[in-house]
Structures are given as structure tokens and as C-alpha cells.
Amino acid sequence: VKPLWSKFGTALGVALGGLDMWTNTLFGFSFFGTLGHGKTDAQSLEPAAQHKPIAYPKPDGILTFDRLSSVFLSNTNHEEDQPVH
Numbered sequence: 001v002k003p004l005w006s007k008f009g010t011a012l013g014v015a016l017g018g019l020d021m022w023t024n025t026l027f028g029f030s031f032f033g034t035l036g037h038g039k040t041d042a043q044s045l046e047p048a049a050q051h052k053p054i055a056y057p058k059p060d061g062i063l064t065f066d067r068l069s070s071v072f073l074s075n076t077n078h079e080e081d082q083p084v085h
Helices: 001-007 008-029 067-073
Strands: none
Touching: 001 008
16 A cells, blocks of 8 residues: 555545555455555665664553563463464
């Protein structure tokens, strides 16, 4: 949807993207084929040195939690030696 959005603007691009997804789901084809952004993902990245780091606040235990607590709260359950997917 993003190439259509970039090319035709927000309203028309999102409408055309919705039509494209609808026809692709129901009929298995796309009116627009495969569209590109003009450059690869790697070319669109900038070095981290050009940006200031994000200062995340420390977990407060009420609204935000540390990583281990968040994994516990997500109810993730798997074997310790289970391969990643």
C-alpha cells in the first residue's frame, strides 16, 4: 500500500491500496503488480550517528515494566531449548 500512498497521496493511495488488497484476496491478482519505492530499504537508511539517541525512562512498575516482567506478563510459554522461529 505504501508505494500507492506515496505516488497518489493519502486519500487516493489508501483507497487504491484497499482495492488492490481486496482484489488480491478474492481473485488472486493485483491491478498494480509489484510497485517499488524507487530505492532499496538499505539505501533509505541513515547512519545512527546522524540521529540523537532515544532516552527511554526507567520502568516504573505501574505503566511500564522491565523486560523480564513484560515477558512474564505476556504469558509466553515454550521449552527453554525450543528453536527460534
